Amino acid sequence: xxxxxxxxxxxxxxxxxxxxxxILEKINFQVKRGEVFVILGESGCGKSTLMKTMIGLxxxxxxxVWIEGGxxxxxxxxxxxxxxxxxxxxxxxGALFGSMTVLENVRLPLxxxxxxPEPLKELVSLAKxxxxxxxxxxxxxxxxxxxxMQKRAAIARAMxxxxxxxxxxxxxxxxxxxxxxxxxxxVSGLARQFGITFVIVSHELASIYAVADRVIMVDCSAxxxxxxxxxxxxxxxxxxxxxxxxxxxxxxxSHSIQPA
Amino acid sequence: xPLTECEAEVKxxxxxxxxxxxRGRLSARTVVDCWNYLEQRLRAERVKTLEVDVSGVDFxxxxxxxxxxxxxxxxxxxxxxxxxxxxxxxFQRIFEGFTAKDYDTFHPRPQKQSHPLVEEAGxxxxxxxxxxxxxxxxxxxxxxxxxxxxxxPKRMRWPEVRHVFELAGANAVPxxxxxxxxxxxxxxxxxxxxxxEFGAQIYVANTITVVMVREMGxxxxxxxxxxxxxxxxxxxxxxxxxxxxxxxxETLGLSPIRxxxxxxxxxxxxxxxxxxxYSVLMGVVGGALVMLGLGFSLKLILHQMASSxxxxxxxxxxxxxxxxxxxxxxVGCWRGLQTEQGPSAVGLSTTRAVVTSLLLIIxxxxxxxxxxxxxxx
Numbered sequence: 001x002x003x004x005x006x007x008x009x010x011x012x013x014x015x016x017x018x019x020x021x022x023i024l025e026k027i028n029f030q031v032k033r034g035e036v037f038v039i040l041g042e043s044g045c046g047k048s049t050l051m052k053t054m055i056g057l058x059x060x061x062x063x064x065v066w067i068e069g070g071x072x073x074x075x076x077x078x079x080x081x082x083x084x085x086x087x088x089x090x091x092x093x094g095a096l097f098g099s100m101t102v103l104e105n106v107r108l109p110l111x112x113x114x115x116x117p118e119p120l121k122e123l124v125s126l127a128k129x130x131x132x133x134x135x136x137x138x139x140x141x142x143x144x145x146x147x148x149m150q151k152r153a154a155i156a157r158a159m160x161x162x163x164x165x166x167x168x169x170x171x172x173x174x175x176x177x178x179x180x181x182x183x184x185x186x187v188s189g190l191a192r193q194f195g196i197t198f199v200i201v202s203h204e205l206a207s208i209y210a211v212a213d214r215v216i217m218v219d220c221s222a223x224x225x226x227x228x229x230x231x232x233x234x235x236x237x238x239x240x241x242x243x244x245x246x247x248x249x250x251x252x253x254s255h256s257i258q259p260a
Numbered sequence: 261x262p263l264t265e266c267e268a269e270v271k272x273x274x275x276x277x278x279x280x281x282x283r284g285r286l287s288a289r290t291v292v293d294c295w296n297y298l299e300q301r302l303r304a305e306r307v308k309t310l311e312v313d314v315s316g317v318d319f320x321x322x323x324x325x326x327x328x329x330x331x332x333x334x335x336x337x338x339x340x341x342x343x344x345x346x347x348x349x350x351f352q353r354i355f356e357g358f359t360a361k362d363y364d365t366f367h368p369r370p371q372k373q374s375h376p377l378v379e380e381a382g383x384x385x386x387x388x389x390x391x392x393x394x395x396x397x398x399x400x401x402x403x404x405x406x407x408x409x410x411x412x413p414k415r416m417r418w419p420e421v422r423h424v425f426e427l428a429g430a431n432a433v434p435x436x437x438x439x440x441x442x443x444x445x446x447x448x449x450x451x452x453x454x455x456x457e458f459g460a461q462i463y464v465a466n467t468i469t470v471v472m473v474r475e476m477g478x479x480x481x482x483x484x485x486x487x488x489x490x491x492x493x494x495x496x497x498x499x500x501x502x503x504x505x506x507x508x509x510e511t512l513g514l515s516p517i518r519x520x521x522x523x524x525x526x527x528x529x530x531x532x533x534x535x536x537x538y539s540v541l542m543g544v545v546g547g548a549l550v551m552l553g554l555g556f557s558l559k560l561i562l563h564q565m566a567s568s569x570x571x572x573x574x575x576x577x578x579x580x581x582x583x584x585x586x587x588x589x590x591v592g593c594w595r596g597l598q599t600e601q602g603p604s605a606v607g608l609s610t611t612r613a614v615v616t617s618l619l620l621i622i623x624x625x626x627x628x629x630x631x632x633x634x635x636x637x
Contacts, residue, residue: 098603103368114288116323117295119335123326124288126366127358135366143601161288162321193354 008033008165008197009054014063016046016053022061023049025223029216033164036191036198036211038231040246041218047201048092048169050218054199055089055167056080067165085113087165088158092173094150096142096157102129103138106157113161128156132186148179155186165197166190172204184210205249209235217243266290267316270301276308276340280331283316286324295327298336307337315346325355333360398594401517402525409522420523421530428489428589429531433538435488439480440472440539444546447471452554461554465564468547473569473577477540479625482584485532486617490592493524494613497596498606506597521593525586532585533578540577576632583624591617 009031017023023046031037041047052058054065056072065072070083096105107125110116116124129135132152142150151171158166171187172180184207190196191211202208208215208231215234217227219242227234227243235247245252267283280298284290302310312331317324332342347355409416451467497520500506506516544565551561595613599605 101368110288114323115292116288116326117292119330120291120295120323120326122367123329123358123363124322126363127322127325127329130358130362130366135362138366139368160322162323193350 006033007031008068009199010064010066011054012064012066014050014053014065015061016049016058016063017061018049022223023220024218026063027218027224029225029228031165031197031199032214033197034191034195035213036187036200038200038202038208038212038215039218040203040208040215042220043203045218045220047203047218051167051169051199051201055087056084085161086163087167088155088161088163089167090151090154090158090169090171092169094142094147094154096145096150096153098142100142101138102134102140102142102145102153105142105153106160108157109161125156125160128160129153131190132156133182146179148175148183151175151183152186155183159190159196163196165199168198168200168202170202170204171200172202172207177206180204180207181210183207187211205247217246266294268294268297270298272305276306278302278305278307278310278337278340280310280312281316282312282314285319286317286327287319287321288323291321291323291327298331302336305337307340310334310337310340310342312342312344313346314344317347317351320347320351320354325351325358328355329358329360329363333363394598395594398517398590398597401515402521402590405515405518405522406525409518409526415518416526417519417523420520421527424524424527425531427492428485428527429535432484432488432535436481436484436535436539437542439484440477440542441546443476443480444468444472444543444548445550447476447543448547448550452550462556462560462564464547464551464554465556465561466568469544469565469568470573472540472543472547473573475625477543478536478577478580478584479621481532481536481539481581482588482621483618485528485535485584485588486591486614486621489528490588490595490613490617491610493589493592494596494599494609495606497521497593498599498609501597501599502601502606516597521590521597524589524593528585528589529582530585532588533581536577536581536584576628580625580628583628584621587620587624588617591620 007030011027011029013026013028015022015025015027027050039047039050049058053060054067054072056065056075060073063073067083068086070079070086072080072083075083096102097108100108103122103125106128107121110121110124114121126135126138129138132155134149134152134156137145137149137153142153145153155166155168155171168187171183175183187198187200188211191198198211200211212231214229215227215231216225217234218224219226226240227238231247234243238244238247244250265285265287267281269281269283271279271281273279280302282294286294310331312328314320314328320328328344328347330336332344334340334342344355447468448464452461452464455461455463455467497506497516500520509516509519548558548561548565552558592613595609595616598612599609
């Protein structure tokens, strides 16, 4: 296996934005098979937009997104569907379908895309739910679950078709540290045990140190990637003052309230 | 049985022994064929001991594990002792991640769903009473919040009133124009046919004016408002409730009734009579156009029209407009506030808002007709 085979996602000269406004310009990066890759950045700097572009929801202004050897930006029809099956996505709010039970949510892709017999569909979905620690919630409605449980159910739904890549949008946003650490454990467990590649959008420092193999940091004013590397290296060796502040959780001086 | 990517083989031995050998890739696609083959071979036999050998499996996905677990649970070979052997170490760990015990614990059991008549009737009554209580609550809230806003105009959110006025009123002008004009056409043509039999076609002008002023103008306007605005109010307030914006208002010390409902009711009360007058005008214009086509002179038509209605007829039409305006905006807001949680809740409130306002409009209209009949006689 040579080096290019090992790259499951390649982002090439990608520019994204809304209308006239360019948020990120000509960015390039690659994600290796089996690694936990985290996209960092200030709120409102296009992290989520970048992820939406990578999963084909947002057309980019220019550039290419290659996933497992297919360009998602130009793919259409069956080819696009084939590429979409390569990954699963967990949205920030979980995005479970409120009118279905948790089990029905998880088994929906199996119902739509496979000819598996009923008992097997149920077994697969139950096994995925057990994996995320929600075996007992199979028959509940999403509204009966807490935020963390909804996110875990969403991860179960994202991985029910055994995709090689999982995209997670802010998996620990709005969760208590214990639940959030639980999701971190789940992520590193899945990465190790199943060799799943993770692309995570986050700004939760603790969780980044716990799970990330490699991070990139996007920035508004630079309109691009300002740092790339292992989180611990960036914390100790970052030259850019902003990156340094981010990894050491220091406030910008302009945010402090001066005593009268 | 040759398979492209997954091979399954069943060997039957003495004493009900069966040996299943699986080879290749067990993915969601290939497992289907294996399943069919195994179902066909194993179901027919009385298997006492089943040995599943998977040492030849080089990939096993979620569906593959499900198949193995299904065999392991003895579902295909009821009563048999089943063993699964030869899984690679990594796969074995995953396989053990979901055990037979897990299946028993988590397997959703079908729930008994029977609702005897008494239970149904009881819960329906409870819902009805709850709905009534809600209505009283809402009316009380409006009664408490509306007068202060009228007495102290500074407390009213006039920009909101103007905004709603524009959305519900000005933006409804095209549809009201079209519907009323065509309504005038229809009434004129229909009555012209009948009245021609008596040589009384000139009275089409009287018919159209009385019908539009007293009945169809207010009613059509109210129906259009219910469809356009009651639904919009319910959807808007309902979405705010789902997004916890109403809770935010409460904790900021702002009553949702004062903040959202009162401006809408005020705008509704102002807009409905105006639209009613406009609708009457358009209806009458429609009728007049038909009469011109029938060969009557404009002067004659106008004279007939003016002589057929009195000021109290016009007042009755406008009164209806006011009442219908209150009904449409009140019901829209009320149903919006009643919205529950979940994605279908807003849709449900919207439907309820339109249905309830149409119902109340017709009931109110019937009351008006009855009262005016007895007042005159």
